[in-house]
Amino acid sequence: MTPDRSSRPAGDLISPAENTWCPGCGNFSIEHMMKSAVAELSEEEGIPIENFVLLGGIGCHGKLVDYLNVNSFYGIHGRSVPAATGIRLGNPDLKVICHVGDGDIYAEGLDHLIFAAKRNSDITVVVHDNRVYGLTTGQYTPTSPAGFKGRSTPGGITEHPLNPLEVMLAAGATHIARGYTKKIRHLKNLFKEAIMHRGFSFVDVLQICATYFNLTDYYNEHAYEMKVGEVDAGRFESALGKIREWDYDREAPIPLGTFYSVEKPIYEEKFQALMAGGPERRPLVRKVIEEWR
Amino acid sequence: MAEYSVLIGGKAGEGINTAGLSIAGLFSRLGYRTYMYFDYPSLIRGGHNFAIIRAADRAIGAHRTPVDVLLAFDQNSIDNHRESIHDGTTVVHDASAVVRGEGYGLPLDDIVKEEKAPPITKNSAMLGALARVAGIGREVLEDVLRGSVPAKHLEANLRVAGRGYDAVEGVFTVEPVDAPALPVLTGNEVAGLGLVHGGLESYVAYPMTPTSSILHFLANRAEDLSIGVIHPENEISVILMALGLGYAGKKTAVGTSGGGFCLMTEGLSLAGMSEIPVTIVMGQRPGPSTGIPTYTAQGDLHFVLNAGQGEFPRLVVAPGDLEETYVWSAAALMLSWKYQVPAIVLTDKTLGEGAYSFDLGAITPLPDRQPVLWDGAGEYRRYARTEDGVSPLAFPGRAGATIKASSYAHDEVGFTTEEPTETREVQEKMLRKEESLKAELATYPTVKTYGARDAGTTIVCWGSQKWVCIEAAERLGARVVHPLVLSPFPTRAWKEAMIGAGKVACVENNATGQFARLLRQQGFDPGRSVLKYDGRPFAVDELEARLTEVFT
Numbered sequence: 001m002t003p004d005r006s007s008r009p010a011g012d013l014i015s016p017a018e019n020t021w022c023p024g025c026g027n028f029s030i031e032h033m034m035k036s037a038v039a040e041l042s043e044e045e046g047i048p049i050e051n052f053v054l055l056g057g058i059g060c061h062g063k064l065v066d067y068l069n070v071n072s073f074y075g076i077h078g079r080s081v082p083a084a085t086g087i088r089l090g091n092p093d094l095k096v097i098c099h100v101g102d103g104d105i106y107a108e109g110l111d112h113l114i115f116a117a118k119r120n121s122d123i124t125v126v127v128h129d130n131r132v133y134g135l136t137t138g139q140y141t142p143t144s145p146a147g148f149k150g151r152s153t154p155g156g157i158t159e160h161p162l163n164p165l166e167v168m169l170a171a172g173a174t175h176i177a178r179g180y181t182k183k184i185r186h187l188k189n190l191f192k193e194a195i196m197h198r199g200f201s202f203v204d205v206l207q208i209c210a211t212y213f214n215l216t217d218y219y220n221e222h223a224y225e226m227k228v229g230e231v232d233a234g235r236f237e238s239a240l241g242k243i244r245e246w247d248y249d250r251e252a253p254i255p256l257g258t259f260y261s262v263e264k265p266i267y268e269e270k271f272q273a274l275m276a277g278g279p280e281r282r283p284l285v286r287k288v289i290e291e292w293r
Numbered sequence: 294m295a296e297y298s299v300l301i302g303g304k305a306g307e308g309i310n311t312a313g314l315s316i317a318g319l320f321s322r323l324g325y326r327t328y329m330y331f332d333y334p335s336l337i338r339g340g341h342n343f344a345i346i347r348a349a350d351r352a353i354g355a356h357r358t359p360v361d362v363l364l365a366f367d368q369n370s371i372d373n374h375r376e377s378i379h380d381g382t383t384v385v386h387d388a389s390a391v392v393r394g395e396g397y398g399l400p401l402d403d404i405v406k407e408e409k410a411p412p413i414t415k416n417s418a419m420l421g422a423l424a425r426v427a428g429i430g431r432e433v434l435e436d437v438l439r440g441s442v443p444a445k446h447l448e449a450n451l452r453v454a455g456r457g458y459d460a461v462e463g464v465f466t467v468e469p470v471d472a473p474a475l476p477v478l479t480g481n482e483v484a485g486l487g488l489v490h491g492g493l494e495s496y497v498a499y500p501m502t503p504t505s506s507i508l509h510f511l512a513n514r515a516e517d518l519s520i521g522v523i524h525p526e527n528e529i530s531v532i533l534m535a536l537g538l539g540y541a542g543k544k545t546a547v548g549t550s551g552g553g554f555c556l557m558t559e560g561l562s563l564a565g566m567s568e569i570p571v572t573i574v575m576g577q578r579p580g581p582s583t584g585i586p587t588y589t590a591q592g593d594l595h596f597v598l599n600a601g602q603g604e605f606p607r608l609v610v611a612p613g614d615l616e617e618t619y620v621w622s623a624a625a626l627m628l629s630w631k632y633q634v635p636a637i638v639l640t641d642k643t644l645g646e647g648a649y650s651f652d653l654g655a656i657t658p659l660p661d662r663q664p665v666l667w668d669g670a671g672e673y674r675r676y677a678r679t680e681d682g683v684s685p686l687a688f689p690g691r692a693g694a695t696i697k698a699s700s701y702a703h704d705e706v707g708f709t710t711e712e713p714t715e716t717r718e719v720q721e722k723m724l725r726k727e728e729s730l731k732a733e734l735a736t737y738p739t740v741k742t743y744g745a746r747d748a749g750t751t752i753v754c755w756g757s758q759k760w761v762c763i764e765a766a767e768r769l770g771a772r773v774v775h776p777l778v779l780s781p782f783p784t785r786a787w788k789e790a791m792i793g794a795g796k797v798a799c800v801e802n803n804a805t806g807q808f809a810r811l812l813r814q815q816g817f818d819p820g821r822s823v824l825k826y827d828g829r830p831f832a833v834d835e836l837e838a839r840l841t842e843v844f845t
Contacts (some may be wrong), residue, residue: 086537
């Protein structure tokens with residue numbers, strides 16, 4: 001079926017809202033690649049623009065939902081994922097994409113993230129992982145490296161970062177990828193692949209914070225795109241090995257690309273069958289009560 | 294009034310709740326109205342559980358302390374209830390477990406062994422004994438068992454029930470009442486059904502006493518009622534999922550108690566700002582914190598009225614019985630959608646887990662209300678500023694509309710703004726919705742009164758205290774004034790209901806008189822507080838005694 005796109009030209013997705021990110025912020029790459037991913041998927045896959053929904057948590061990343069002319073749910077700190085699950089439960093035609101920050105989702109929202117992966121909810125989570133709290137002015141996050149000196153930890157943190165990809169693999173995520181904001185074409189393809197994945201998809205995006213934690217040189221030196229055959233994305237052990245190549249802490253090559261992608265039944269399926277057809281429910285209530293007599 | 298009370302007690306795990314419901318079923322079959330109070334500590338096995346089942350030839354909704362029959366599975370069930378036993382009480386006990394027995398002793402261990410029946414069928418022996426004591430025919434007993442026991446176990450239960458029946462003698466006779474046999478339901482079941490009547494499409498909850506049984510009931514009936522039921526990882530997720538469902542256009546409710554509601558307050562505030570409808574069934578139990586988790590209280594009124602950061606309107610309703618629970622759960626959901634505000638159905642353990650005869654035929658539903666939907670003309674603005682404060686809704690997937698919901702202060706489209714004029718208008722828009730909701734509620738029966746206008750003494754109460762107050766008022770010749778809506782407070786209706794109130798007593802299940810405090814905030818005199826805060830609801834006789842002290 002060819003969708004009617006007359007009402008929403010796919011190229012015109014930048015909203016009139018004033019952009020307030022710092023110059024050089026990695027969020028610009030994510031915004032523009034997400035815009036392109038949505039526009040291209042609409043063209044190529046025939047998905048109407050109105051069937052995309054973006055969610056934001058709280059932090060610099062969240063502003064993205066204001067900057068794109070796409071349906072959006074600007075939520076609260078760490079809570080995008082359950083809201084996204086609810087939206088996807090409510091309408092199976094929607095492509096639901098959470099934009100979240102590393103402080104947002106790996107600290108406040110970690111339980112929701114793990115459970116969304118566990119239940120294989122058919123949503124996409126894109127983490128703007130700049131490894132520092134930006135909007136609250138430079139505190140450490142769950143992916144800041146050991147020794148990181150933030151405003152709340154001037155002596156340097158003694159704890160080690162999470163490897164979020166490893167956490168997601170253990171939790172049962174069915175699609176796991178990592179991108180980098182300086183490799184924009186690669187990033188866009190990761191977004192498109194994740195959005196089209198049927199099931200829970202996760203993209204950790206290494207993003208520099210120009211103001212509080214500029215890791216551009218470090219990432220440019222270490223990050224590389226995985227080649228075909230470098231990881232068997234259908235095998236847990238292969239994915240785990242590759243995911244452990246870099247642990248967000250020590251010096252090591254940083255692989256970019258899709259580490260794991262498998263098909264499993266999605267969470268929302270049975271739910272939709274139950275509500276299908278929008279039946280008149282009052283006679284059903286009466287019937288249930290009658291059965292008690 | 295013809296009325297009977299039966300107390301059945303034993304250890305947790307012995308099926309006291311189910312047995313109590315069967316006893317209620319026995320009386321219902323004869324046309325009686327029934328009410329069951331179920332008392333249980335927070336443990337799975339052992340301890341002391343009991344149910345008091347009261348049956349009368351007219352509507353009731355409370356228990357009395359003295360009972361006509363006491364069915365005891367253990368010594369505690371006799372020793373703990375001395376105040377319920379009087380000269381006319383017939384005691385039937387399990388002779389295999391009770392050491393210092395009274396009345397009829399049934400060797401239940403021997404009976405189930407001889408009948409090759411599972412231990413749980415001991416309940417049927419007690420039910421049989423009760424039927425015989427109360428002069429209820431064997432055929433009625435068997436009919437009730439057929440309706441409540443799965444076919445696989447029916448024969449064994451019938452045999453054991455027959456043994457109980459034969460082991461005792463008739464003591465009094467319950468005459469059938471010429472009235473239809475009504476189903477006996479709990480407040481939680483009826484809240485679930487009322488929500489579906491109001492248009493519920495999905496229910497999300499994390500288990501927490503005393504509302505877990507809404508989750509169990511709706512999950513069990515999801516296919517029959519064509520609704521989606523979800524149990525996520527915690528209450529934070531519960532309310533956020535519900536808001537996601539609401540944003541996507543699905544009418545959704547959640548259920549919880551005080552502790553879970555604490556976790557939901559962040560999402561409640563989000564519902565207020567983003568104007569996404571959600572209905573919350575908040576079943577109160579004693580706090581603070583874990584408190585006494587399986588008991589009852591009305592201690593969260595001000596928490597519910599004030600929860601969430603910032604200022605936003607909310608609908609809070611507090612039904613007093615099954616009929617009100619049905620119609621106001623439905624109305625809360627419908628009004629929540631019409632005004633895009635969070636709605637809270639405030640119940641408690643007494644109402645939620647209490648079992649009552651339910652007369653669907655006697656219910657007059659409140660008017661049907663629909664959400665205001667976008668007509669498709671022009672550019673869609675999620676937060677269009679209208680005179681009544683209500684912005685037309687559209688849902689994602691709608692061609693030609695970009696739907697931007699936001700937790701931030703926002704302009705009409707939904708873009709973030711911190712500009713002073715815009716932010717003031719966001720706040721004023723929300724307050725206009727509250728005025729619109731209040732105006733609509735003025736046409737609803739928000740305050741109910743019972744008894745003669747010139748009584749000269751008035752009992753005010755809220756929620757589950759309704760029926761115990763009505764019965765006490767009849768004895769004392771007082772009126773009862775009972776509000777159904779607590780926010781926005783129905784000021785005018787309350788003022789009218791209280792004309793000529795005379796001496797006033799305010800009955801509540803909390804320690805500080807929270808409803809009295811609300812009345813004072815609204816500029817009304819709440820009279821003398823009559824409070825109970827040990828986790829147990831008032832018995833009718835107990836409240837009568839307390840009120841007599843206040844009124845004389």
